[in-house]
Amino acid sequence: MDLITDFPLGDDLAVALLILGVLSIAALVAGAVVPSRLRRDEDGAEIDPELGLRLGRGLSAGGSVILWIGLPLVLLALLLPGDTDQRILRSALMLVGLLLGPLAAWRGTAVQIAALGLDEERRGTLLPRLGALTVAGALALVVLPVSLSLWFLQQAASAPLVALAAGAAVSALALRATAVTADAAGDAAALLVGTDEHELAADAEDNLGAPLLRSARMARRGGGLAADLVAVAAALAALGLQIGLPVLAGEAVLVVLLALGTSVLVALASALWPVVRGEGPIAGRLRLGGLAPALAGGVGAVVAAALWLPSAYKNLRFDQVGMGKFTDTAIAGNEPMARTDLEPQIESAVTDMSQWISATDDSRDAGAFLDVLTLYTISPATVVAGALALGALVALGVVLLGGTLADRHGRSVLRAARTSRTGGALGTVAGLGSAALVAASALGLVVLVTAVISVLSAGIPALALALLVHAGLGALVVVSGFGASFLATTLLDRPGADRERREAATASATGPRLALLLAAVLGGLAAVGPVVTTVQVAARASSVWEERALHAVTPQSVTLLGGLALGIMAVLLVLASLADAARRAGALAVVAARAALLEDQDRLSVGDLRDGSRRAAVPALAVALLAPVVAAYGLGPSALAGYVVGAALTAAGLGVWAIGSAATLEGAADTIAAGRYGGPGSWGHSGALGGAVLTGVLRSTLGATAAPLLLVGALAGALVVSSPVAMITGGTSHYLRWGVAVVAIAIVVVTWVVAATAPEVDLEDGEGEVSAPLFGRRDDRDDEELETIDSMSWESDEDRR
Numbered sequence: 001m002d003l004i005t006d007f008p009l010g011d012d013l014a015v016a017l018l019i020l021g022v023l024s025i026a027a028l029v030a031g032a033v034v035p036s037r038l039r040r041d042e043d044g045a046e047i048d049p050e051l052g053l054r055l056g057r058g059l060s061a062g063g064s065v066i067l068w069i070g071l072p073l074v075l076l077a078l079l080l081p082g083d084t085d086q087r088i089l090r091s092a093l094m095l096v097g098l099l100l101g102p103l104a105a106w107r108g109t110a111v112q113i114a115a116l117g118l119d120e121e122r123r124g125t126l127l128p129r130l131g132a133l134t135v136a137g138a139l140a141l142v143v144l145p146v147s148l149s150l151w152f153l154q155q156a157a158s159a160p161l162v163a164l165a166a167g168a169a170v171s172a173l174a175l176r177a178t179a180v181t182a183d184a185a186g187d188a189a190a191l192l193v194g195t196d197e198h199e200l201a202a203d204a205e206d207n208l209g210a211p212l213l214r215s216a217r218m219a220r221r222g223g224g225l226a227a228d229l230v231a232v233a234a235a236l237a238a239l240g241l242q243i244g245l246p247v248l249a250g251e252a253v254l255v256v257l258l259a260l261g262t263s264v265l266v267a268l269a270s271a272l273w274p275v276v277r278g279e280g281p282i283a284g285r286l287r288l289g290g291l292a293p294a295l296a297g298g299v300g301a302v303v304a305a306a307l308w309l310p311s312a313y314k315n316l317r318f319d320q321v322g323m324g325k326f327t328d329t330a331i332a333g334n335e336p337m338a339r340t341d342l343e344p345q346i347e348s349a350v351t352d353m354s355q356w357i358s359a360t361d362d363s364r365d366a367g368a369f370l371d372v373l374t375l376y377t378i379s380p381a382t383v384v385a386g387a388l389a390l391g392a393l394v395a396l397g398v399v400l401l402g403g404t405l406a407d408r409h410g411r412s413v414l415r416a417a418r419t420s421r422t423g424g425a426l427g428t429v430a431g432l433g434s435a436a437l438v439a440a441s442a443l444g445l446v447v448l449v450t451a452v453i454s455v456l457s458a459g460i461p462a463l464a465l466a467l468l469v470h471a472g473l474g475a476l477v478v479v480s481g482f483g484a485s486f487l488a489t490t491l492l493d494r495p496g497a498d499r500e501r502r503e504a505a506t507a508s509a510t511g512p513r514l515a516l517l518l519a520a521v522l523g524g525l526a527a528v529g530p531v532v533t534t535v536q537v538a539a540r541a542s543s544v545w546e547e548r549a550l551h552a553v554t555p556q557s558v559t560l561l562g563g564l565a566l567g568i569m570a571v572l573l574v575l576a577s578l579a580d581a582a583r584r585a586g587a588l589a590v591v592a593a594r595a596a597l598l599e600d601q602d603r604l605s606v607g608d609l610r611d612g613s614r615r616a617a618v619p620a621l622a623v624a625l626l627a628p629v630v631a632a633y634g635l636g637p638s639a640l641a642g643y644v645v646g647a648a649l650t651a652a653g654l655g656v657w658a659i660g661s662a663a664t665l666e667g668a669a670d671t672i673a674a675g676r677y678g679g680p681g682s683w684g685h686s687g688a689l690g691g692a693v694l695t696g697v698l699r700s701t702l703g704a705t706a707a708p709l710l711l712v713g714a715l716a717g718a719l720v721v722s723s724p725v726a727m728i729t730g731g732t733s734h735y736l737r738w739g740v741a742v743v744a745i746a747i748v749v750v751t752w753v754v755a756a757t758a759p760e761v762d763l764e765d766g767e768g769e770v771s772a773p774l775f776g777r778r779d780d781r782d783d784e785e786l787e788t789i790d791s792m793s794w795e796s797d798e799d800r801r
Contacts, residue, residue, distance in 0.1 A: 010317060013150075017147045058223075059102060065174045066171050081722045097167020098170060131485070146164075163719065173624060173712055179224060181582065182219065183220060189593040190202050194209045221489050239527055244466040273288075303385075311381050326338075356369075357370065378463070401511065406506065406508075412431070415434065416430040416668035417676065434664055438660045442518065472523040485511075493505040527648075527715060528644050563641065566643050567643040573623045574702075577623070581615065588606055629720060651707075672685040
């Protein structure tokens with residue numbers, strides 16, 4: 001067929017694109033058809049007619065924020081440097097990316113709702129299939145536009161796809177930020193009031209906060225997770241092309257397609273593994289149901305890369321992607337020269353690299369010359385396969401680490417539960433300490449990845465960053481196999497379900513969630529590549545201080561250090577904004593729940609939380625999007641490199657810590673509720689519940705937002721860096737550049753003030769008849785009936801018997 005044989009990148013890539021397109025369409029169709037054909041009991045006890053309304057309100061709040069932020073963002077994308085076609089295409093794909101997040105969230109939520117009304121056994125049987133459809137459908141939403149862009153644009157698709165990934169990250173962050181108030185309200189009403197104050201189970205029918213808690217968990221575990229998958233997959237695909245093409249030529253496209261296709265196949269293959277039926281504990285079967293396809297997919301991707309890619313660097317597809325000539329003056333001089341003419345000389349020169357190293361200095365041209373010589377000594381098949389394997393192995397390690405925190409019978413949970421008997425503060429400290437250890441271990445694995453990749457890349461920075469993205473793609477392959485674990489918390493952790501199933505379900509998703517965050521941070525760190533490359537190739541500035549702000553990407557650069565500090569500060573500002581919104585929503589839910597119980601109401605109404613969720617999300621998004629602008633325009637373009645690294649590592653470390661601590665404290669509260677360490681209603685239970693709510697807020701404000709937050713900063717930096725560079729090198733007044741930064745700061749301040757002035761429930765002391773039942777523990781007995789410490793019996797029940 002001419003359609004395949006005439007494809008510029010090669011007939012094998014043409015076939016791969018067609019297969020991926022068909023596979024993604026099939027996954028999308030299956031995800032839409034299968035849930036709608038499930039036979040459900042519409043009169044079942046778990047069919048809540050208001051559940052869909054609450055979930056729909058949450059999605060509409062996120063959609064409105066995406067509309068407010070996204071449309072101006074699309075218009076601003078038209079102002080970035082580039083010709084007219086590039087600007088239009090960049091803005092169009094950014095708009096598509098903004099739509100992918102809500103679409104993925106709607107699909108992820110719809111799968112969960114469709115499973116309600118099924119009996120417990122059938123729900124467990126369908127768990128692998130529904131989980132596979134959720135993950136495969138989210139990945140298909142990325143694979144389809146990536147395949148279409150590569151088919152029509154070939155190597156020119158990398159820059160527009162970065163805009164697509166940025167839009168997907170912004171929409172995922174908006175959905176996560178708007179869900180913070182619902183999470184806080186559900187935890188506060190169900191746990192603090194229903195369970196702690198009235199000793200009701202969190203999912204009991206007479207616990208008025210249970211419906212809020214249930215809908216918030218479904219939104220976080222279904223819709224939010226699907227949006228995160230879309231953002232991470234889109235970012236890895238876009239950065240894999242933009243960073244990989246200059247060093248791996250057409251094979252960079254091959255690696256991206258291979259990883260995305262394997263991820264979809266692994267997600268679909270996970271549907272074949274039975275979870276509920278079989279021998280052995282369900283927790284082991286659930287874990288193995290994700291590990292088996294993930295390990296098989298990781299091995300398959302590594303073997304395919306080793307066999308498909310050429311073993312000699314000179315055999316890469318240079319001509320097909322417009323790299324048939326050397327254009328860098330450090331290699332070819334003033335006139336471009338064909339690769340075939342220089343390759344014999346390069347092969348001769350690499351036989352004695354030491355002489356060239358000693359004959360060159362630390363300049364940019366000398367570094368480019370050495371990089372080209374070194375590239376011809378590597379085996380692309382070996383280094384790419386090694387990076388994919390490294391990412392897959394590290395992701396599996398993070399899955400196992402995260403599982404230790406959420407295991408209901410593990411040391412972390414039991415230590416936090418046991419320590420809660422001494423008070424809630426100490427039990428919370430125990431959980432936070434265990435999670436901090438895992439966070440340090442996860443960041444240690446990131447350091448290990450960078451160390452091994454520095455060896456695989458032979459010291460070539462551009463190749464090292466490309467391999468870093470490939471490691472992230474390997475981690476994505478592993479994550480895609482845990483669809484059943486992601487959905488188990490919704491389908492198996494239900495009222496009246498077997499306790500073993502509930503414990504296994506709640507402990508299963510923490511590890512894969514941390515592995516997804518690891519994949520995001522690997523891609524976010526690699527986004528330093530486009531920033532540094534744009535800065536390095538820029539012309540000289542007209543003054544020394546502007547030259548330093550433009551080109552000084554060194555540890556001694558104050559500009560770089562300022563960007564690093566700004567990245568850390570941006571993450572903390574987002575946390576502060578969302579935490580304040582969570583405080584307001586939680587306080588409102590507590591007062592409303594207490595009042596409803598005092599008045600013997602059969603349902604809880606906390607009003608419409610959409611306004612508060614929108615107010616909370618806007619400043620968080622403003623900080624995430626405008627902080628890179630402040631770094632690039634205010635401090636200088638070289639500050640963006642520090643900003644990307646600072647924001648990525650801070651968000652990753654705190655995100656792992658928040659997710660792990662929440663899993664540990666929730667497990668501690670459930671363990672005590674089951675009868676250990678004092679049982680329900682004890683001091684230990686009360687302390688563990690307080691710790692669970694606290695860490696739950698941390699998880700929703702930072703743990704859930706960590707992946708899209710660091711991707712927004714990284715991708716925004718990659719998109720915006722060319723504009724301040726053009727202003728400095730083009731002779732534009734530096735006052736105009738600083739004015740852009742000042743305007744960005746002003747916008748952040750305005751959004752912050754609007755959010756801070758949101759109305760909140762009155763917690764001040766009022767009239768005794770009103771404040772006492774709402775804000776105090778009241779005992780209806782007379783003072784004479786109260787037992788004093790002198791009249792208490794200190795004999796145990798056993799001694800009295």
